[in-house]
Amino acid sequence: MSRMVMGYWDCPVCGNKGIAGNVMNCPACGRARGDVKFYMKGVAENAVLEADQTGNVEYLSEEQAKDFDAEADWYCSFCNSLNKNRAAFCSNCGATREQSESNYFDQLKKRQEQEAAEAAAQNASAPRAKAGRNRIWLWLVLIALVVGVFTYTNGNTTKGDLxxxxxxxxxxxxxEDYREYQEEGWAIPQGGAQISKSTKLHHYDQVLDHYEDVEVQRSRQVLDGYETYYTYTDRGNGSFEQVEHSRPVYKTEYYTETESRPVYRSVPRYATWYVYSIWRWKYxxxxxxxxxxxxxxxxxxxxxxxxxxxxxxxxxxxxxxxxxxxxxxxxxxxxxxxxxxxxxxxxxxxxxxxxxxxxxxxxxxxxxxxxxxx
Ligand SMILES: [Zn+2]
Ligand SMILES: [Zn+2]
Structure with missing residues (x-):
């Protein structure tokens, strides 16, 4: 469901502010409504309001809403005043609507494009020469440094008549000489002769012993309901339309799950350790x-x-x-x-x-x- 909101305009001629959207002439200077941009009171441009933030929104009563047409107002090509859609003649100069071709939105678009072009032109002419000069200095210092280091490290000193x-x-x-040595290890290399042997711990193996159940905490997002929020559209006729939207709201749900996990035990592995004699060439x-x-x-x-x-x-x-x-x-x-x-x-x-x-x-x-x- 959409509701209408009161729009306001500022007089571009005398600067009088906050004139209601359904007032066609400036109460201060009497000029007809011309180049204006409508705004709301208490709601910023492009605002997105939550359901509990609409306290300052100035809704139109049913009676007030009848004062605004569904279509955007039109600009008179002769005197540039903004007329209601239902008006067949300019309320300011009396020219017919057929002789005019732009409405509120056309004019707003034209004005915004012009402002953007002016801003771009201002940016392009900004001074940039200073940065360039700094960079040249940096290069000069760098080159001097490289030449200096090169000259220094290349310096030769000759001492004569030595x-x-x-x-x-x-x-x-x-x-090398060839002698008999006593060594030990897990195996006797070729040419070695056993002196003695014993059993020693070699390493541990991790062996699956059993499975055990473990409680694991988990969470998931579940739909909790929907909440309403609002955006506002300029109707181009001195009023705004409040548009209702809806979005899902989620909550975190916790639950436990039973998981089966393997449990290992360490099993010692033994092997034979040899003491042996061997002939070797060594330094x-x-x-x-x-x-x-x-x-x-x-x-x-x-x-x-x-x-x-x-x-x-x-x-x-x-x-x-x-x-x-x-x-x-x-x-x-x-x-x-x-x-x-x-x-x-x-x-x-x-x-x-x-x-x-x-x-x-x-x-x-x-x-x-x-x-x-x-
Ligand atoms: Zn005025
Ligand atoms: Zn006119």
Missing amino acids: LVTDISWSREIPV ARTATASGTDHETAWPDTALQENERESTPRTEEYSFTVESEKDGRSTWTLAEADWRNINPGDKLNITTKRTGADPWITDSDGNQVAQIRRK
Whole structure:
């Protein structure tokens, strides 16, 4: 069921407010009702009211309702005054209704479109140049930072005229021997001989024992009834229509359910634990050779009957330089480069700030050999 509600309008000419929807001329200035937008008192535009919130709604009596037509009012094209639907002539200037083509809603739509276009135009012309300039500054600072870091970490330091005082080399070969060991475990590996065995706890299995009933609390939503709410429609004739709607209301219902749940028990599992003896090759010693000249050789491993060579072989080649300013330092390098270095040589060594490996440079600054501090 719908009910009618009184609408109001404000005079666009003199600013007089709250003139009832069925009053056709402004009581203050006498002008005919023109470009207006109807509103209600006590109900906001687009309001959705609950059944208990309609206390301020100003309903029309049956007698009052007769004063409003079902259709929207029409605008006179000559004097722009808003006339009742039933009026065949403009109450203001007397022009006929046939000569006019827009009604209240057409005019309202036109006005709203115009306002939206004006708002859009205002937004588009808002200043945006400031943000752009800030971004350019940010880029400049970033580029300066990157260039700075790059220059700093690339910085090289060359120390020249370092006197080579010593060269040295060393080579190593690991040696294994074959011996009998005592070990234990869940199984004897191939080649092992059992010494003793015992039974020990290996792990627990979870075994289904029985099921038990458990009470479980559950809830569900059930329909509790319907409630009424209202919306309001502008009829375009100085009144509004209250439209009744209905929506379902739910409540939470609690209930218990019996559920069957499995109950497990832990069952110990046992297994045989072995103590056994086994012959194995294992690391025993390292054979080393070294010297302070270029006469390199691999060490004599002097293998016993139960020994063999292992891996990996290692080798190291180094030289020591000295200067009054920096003292002594020892460096390692590849064998081929090391063979070109002799005691009494003078070297230049270049180091990088990043901590990357330094290198030997010739008199023209060219990289000759990569080296590493020992
Ligand atoms: Zn007025
Ligand atoms: Zn007129």
